Amino acid sequence: MRLDHTHEHRARQSTNGSSANGGSSPHSHTNGSGKSSNSESNGYHNNGHAEGASAVIRHQPHDGTPFHGHDREEVSRILLQSLSDLGYHGAAKQLSGESGYELEIPSVAAFRSAVLGGEWEEAEAVLFGSSGGDEGAEGDGGGVMLGNGHSVAEWKRSRELVPSRNGHARRGLPLAESADTTFMRFMLRQQKYLELLENRDLNAALSVLRTELTPLKRDIARLHALSSLVMCQSPDDLRRQAEWDGAEGESRNLLLSDLSRYIAPSVMIPEHRLATLFTAVQEEQIMNCRYHNTTAQPSLYQDHECPADDFPLETYLELRNHTDEVWHLEFSHDGSMLATAGKDGIVCVYDTETFSLRHEIQEHNRNNHPTDSTKGVCYVAFSPNDEYLISCSQNNDFVVISTRDGRRVAHADHFDYPVTTAAWLPDSETFVIGTQGSQRPLGLYSVPGANATSSSGGMRNNEIHSWRDPPWDVSQKENRNSFRISDCAVSADGSRMAATTLDHGIMVFDLRSRTKIAEWSLEDKLTSIHFSADGTQLLVSMNGGRVLALDSVTGDTIMRYEGAQQDKFVIRSSYGGAGENFVISGSEDSRVLVWRRQTGCLVASLEAHIGGTVNAVAWSPTNHGIFASAGDDRRVRIWASATFLRSDAADAGASRSSLGSYGQRFR
Amino acid sequence: MGLAYNVYLNSKRIYGCKNCKTHLADHDEIISRNFRGQHGKAYLFNSVVNTSAGEASERNMTTGRHVVRDIVCKQCKEIVGWKYDRAYESTEKYKEGKFILEQELLCQVS
Numbered sequence: 001m002r003l004d005h006t007h008e009h010r011a012r013q014s015t016n017g018s019s020a021n022g023g024s025s026p027h028s029h030t031n032g033s034g035k036s037s038n039s040e041s042n043g044y045h046n047n048g049h050a051e052g053a054s055a056v057i058r059h060q061p062h063d064g065t066p067f068h069g070h071d072r073e074e075v076s077r078i079l080l081q082s083l084s085d086l087g088y089h090g091a092a093k094q095l096s097g098e099s100g101y102e103l104e105i106p107s108v109a110a111f112r113s114a115v116l117g118g119e120w121e122e123a124e125a126v127l128f129g130s131s132g133g134d135e136g137a138e139g140d141g142g143g144v145m146l147g148n149g150h151s152v153a154e155w156k157r158s159r160e161l162v163p164s165r166n167g168h169a170r171r172g173l174p175l176a177e178s179a180d181t182t183f184m185r186f187m188l189r190q191q192k193y194l195e196l197l198e199n200r201d202l203n204a205a206l207s208v209l210r211t212e213l214t215p216l217k218r219d220i221a222r223l224h225a226l227s228s229l230v231m232c233q234s235p236d237d238l239r240r241q242a243e244w245d246g247a248e249g250e251s252r253n254l255l256l257s258d259l260s261r262y263i264a265p266s267v268m269i270p271e272h273r274l275a276t277l278f279t280a281v282q283e284e285q286i287m288n289c290r291y292h293n294t295t296a297q298p299s300l301y302q303d304h305e306c307p308a309d310d311f312p313l314e315t316y317l318e319l320r321n322h323t324d325e326v327w328h329l330e331f332s333h334d335g336s337m338l339a340t341a342g343k344d345g346i347v348c349v350y351d352t353e354t355f356s357l358r359h360e361i362q363e364h365n366r367n368n369h370p371t372d373s374t375k376g377v378c379y380v381a382f383s384p385n386d387e388y389l390i391s392c393s394q395n396n397d398f399v400v401i402s403t404r405d406g407r408r409v410a411h412a413d414h415f416d417y418p419v420t421t422a423a424w425l426p427d428s429e430t431f432v433i434g435t436q437g438s439q440r441p442l443g444l445y446s447v448p449g450a451n452a453t454s455s456s457g458g459m460r461n462n463e464i465h466s467w468r469d470p471p472w473d474v475s476q477k478e479n480r481n482s483f484r485i486s487d488c489a490v491s492a493d494g495s496r497m498a499a500t501t502l503d504h505g506i507m508v509f510d511l512r513s514r515t516k517i518a519e520w521s522l523e524d525k526l527t528s529i530h531f532s533a534d535g536t537q538l539l540v541s542m543n544g545g546r547v548l549a550l551d552s553v554t555g556d557t558i559m560r561y562e563g564a565q566q567d568k569f570v571i572r573s574s575y576g577g578a579g580e581n582f583v584i585s586g587s588e589d590s591r592v593l594v595w596r597r598q599t600g601c602l603v604a605s606l607e608a609h610i611g612g613t614v615n616a617v618a619w620s621p622t623n624h625g626i627f628a629s630a631g632d633d634r635r636v637r638i639w640a641s642a643t644f645l646r647s648d649a650a651d652a653g654a655s656r657s658s659l660g661s662y663g664q665r666f667r
Numbered sequence: 668m669g670l671a672y673n674v675y676l677n678s679k680r681i682y683g684c685k686n687c688k689t690h691l692a693d694h695d696e697i698i699s700r701n702f703r704g705q706h707g708k709a710y711l712f713n714s715v716v717n718t719s720a721g722e723a724s725e726r727n728m729t730t731g732r733h734v735v736r737d738i739v740c741k742q743c744k745e746i747v748g749w750k751y752d753r754a755y756e757s758t759e760k761y762k763e764g765k766f767i768l769e770q771e772l773l774c775q776v777s
Contacts, residue, residue, distance in 0.1 A: 327670045343670075378670050420672065436672060484675055502675060569669030588669070613669040632669055 076101045082274040107173060108268050115256045118247065120192040127188075127259070128181060129172025179262035182216050189213050191255050193226060195247045198235045206230070290596070290603055293624050293641070295579040309642040312627055313604060316640035316648075317355055321348045326630035327378050328572070328616045332386040335622030337403065339389055340636050343376035347391045349403065352620065355638065359406035361391065363399040378570075379421050383428040388447060390431060392419035398433060400447055410447050412461045415440055421487045425511065426494040430464065434485030434499055441485050442467040442499060444514070465514055483507070486570075487528050491535040491552075498538055498552070500526035506540065506555070520555040528572040533580050541566065541573045547585050549597070561585070561595040563602055569613050576619025576627060584627060586614030592629050592639075609633045673742065674716040682768065683776035684740040684747060689717045690776060691740065691747060692768060703729070706771035709748065715766045717741045723752050731756040738766065747772045 067075045080103040083092035096102055114123035189212045196205035232238040245251040260268050285304040291311040298304035324343035331338050338350045347361040375394030382389055392398040397413035417437030424431045430446045444465040488499035497509045508518040524543040538550045547561040564587040573585030583595045592614055594604045608614055612632025619627040625641035673689055680694035692715045702709040720736040734753035739746050748768040754760050
């Protein structure tokens with residue numbers, strides 16, 4: 001394949017018979033035929049290989065017109081780096097030839113090869129400069145082969161090019177602003193020491209330790225650790241103890257990347273610079289994208305802006321089963337069921353395909369006289385495997401129901417105060433219950449295993465562990481110093497549990513050791529708490545319309561989500577959307593609010609449940625175009641995205657009839 | 668309207684609703700025990716919790732004309748006393764914004 005570029009302005013010198021890309025050769029190269037009649041140019045640029053080519057290339061800078069406002073040199077060098085990163089070495093070489101820029105000046109190349117080749121004095125000399133003298137070690141006038149594909153091409157260091165070599169004082173590589181030269185020396189010498197130890201060259205290693213590492217007077221603890229490594233019996237032992245990869249492994253590359261961070265970026269371009277720039281631009285676009293409800297990587301071909309079509313903004317359905325206020329609702333973890341609970345004491349489980357009623361659970365009204373006013377169910381929680389559903393009621397009890405048949409498998413009613421919250425551990429067997437009582441504020445319960453015989457109504461009061469504030473006086477009915485729980489959450493990996501108390505505090509417990517690891521106090525009443533999927537953040541709803549994201553380790557406020565209204569009632573918020581990109585919350589002014597989690601900007605404020613508060617919201621974990629809201633007007637509203645509505649309208653009205661009196665469709 | 672949790676008081680002697688034991692007031696918040704309500708003895712409290720107030724109405728009481736509202740227990744909706752909005756006599760001004768709970772409708776929750 002003929003490369004067609006013009007070479008007229010370049011002069012090349014060729015040595016032993018292999019020519020450079022045909023600049024000054026007598027015949028023209030633009031004759032369009034694929035063959036070269038010049039035997040010298042065989043195989044040189046046809047396939048881009050240039051092993052053994054020892055052509056000296058003299059550069060003349062291109063005309064320095066800027067590239068759309070950017071410095072031509074910077075752009076070319078970054079492209080060079082990217083081409084060689086991608087593995088297109090021939091193209092990279094071509095580019096450097098054409099543009100006249102090199103990826104790295106020879107001293108950087110020398111440094112790179114020294115580090116990768118294990119020549120430590122050389123590396124230090126190149127890096128920091130040396131004063132005078134003829135260093136034999138760096139002499140090697142031959143071609144400097146650069147390994148590992150970092151290089152663009154093979155360079156030959158020619159004496160003419162870099163006049164400040166051999167025999168002159170070298171200035172070393174320009175370092176970045178914050179470079180700590182002692183630290184860099186320490187790293188180089190540490191690597192040298194470890195490699196000598198690996199080769200069992202103990203004397204040399206010890207001398208390095210004494211004469212080179214110790215005088216640096218840095219990091220004495222590390223020095224002690226290093227000196228103890230002399231005791232290692234074998235190289236494997238050494239590698240394990242030092243957490244070091246060995247000379248043959250990645251350690252040299254890692255060292256090079258670490259050191260390259262301290263070298264001035266214009267001299268040694270930071271690794272994968274182009275990829276870093278792309279990622280930065282994409283992330284910025286994603287941050288600014290208002291309705292970003294997907295986890296797919298956007299294309300680089302165009303600026304990213306999600307259409308509002310994928311974001312649930314329209315009411316799809318209203319479910320009217322409840323006869324009184326609806327207080328809580330939750331999707332199952334696989335997205336197939338929706339459970340709603342309300343003041344009428346009923347828990348309804350719907351199937352999310354058709355939103356038809358699967359179960360209607362009246363467990364809490366069992367023992368009530370018809371004239372008794374039941375107090376209502378305030379919390380429902382699906383187990384992680386979606387087999388069980390806990391419902392907590394203001395009647396001072398909770399019930400565990402099997403979702404398959406809707407029957408009770410366990411319950412507990414040894415409480416004197418309403419049960420406010422439940423949270424499952426990942427094993428789907430144990431769960432945490434929070435109540436408003438001071439005697440049993442927080443308890444760990446378990447569900448009978450599959451082999452347990454089902455007696456009438458299932459297991460009762462199966463409490464494994466109870467957290468209370470010590471000292472606990474059994475004789476007293478109330479423990480004055482104890483806390484009362486309004487909400488609790490378990491992290492996704494089951495290691496921690498966070499609970500909010502009625503006196504404005506948050507407590508974090510370690511679930512394995514069952515001890516308290518943190519306690520914070522906030523300004524106002526807290527009504528809801530959730531862990532983020534990665535467990536680093538906690539989302540709390542606080543009175544005064546404040547929804548906050550806290551760091552789950554330190555308790556500092558990371559982000560505030562403003563706009564909700566909450567003063568008198570319990571309003572809940574949660575994470576939702578693809579990749580948990582959104583925070584959604586109800587509000588006392590009948591609206592549902594959605595914010596971008598990362599930036600805190602308000603995405604949507606939807607009117608729902610006119611005339612009452614929106615008590616709880618839940619986003620479907622599998623279908624990101626749907627979320628549901630529960631309000632005081634006794635209705636549950638399902639919101640859907642425009643794409644979902646379109647696809648739903650496409651499958652005909654077969655399901656329309658099955659809704660019957662349960663709901664009303666809006667489309 | 669919505670779900671609202673009860674407020675719990677932290678004190679040695681707490682008065683609660685006789686019907687549902689909801690905490691209503693702290694013993695230390697008593698200003699005076701020298702009151703009479705429709706059911707007998709009543710106490711004047713500085714502050715109460717877990718109550719909701721009804722419509723304001725003008726009433727003639729033994730001490731004069733006042734604007735009062737009836738207060739009910741939030742949980743069971745039983746009347747437990749009243750709240751003084753306004754007192755027309757200057758000697759009765761100290762009652763403004765304070766609450767009366769009738770002893771007959773209260774119980775001690777330790």
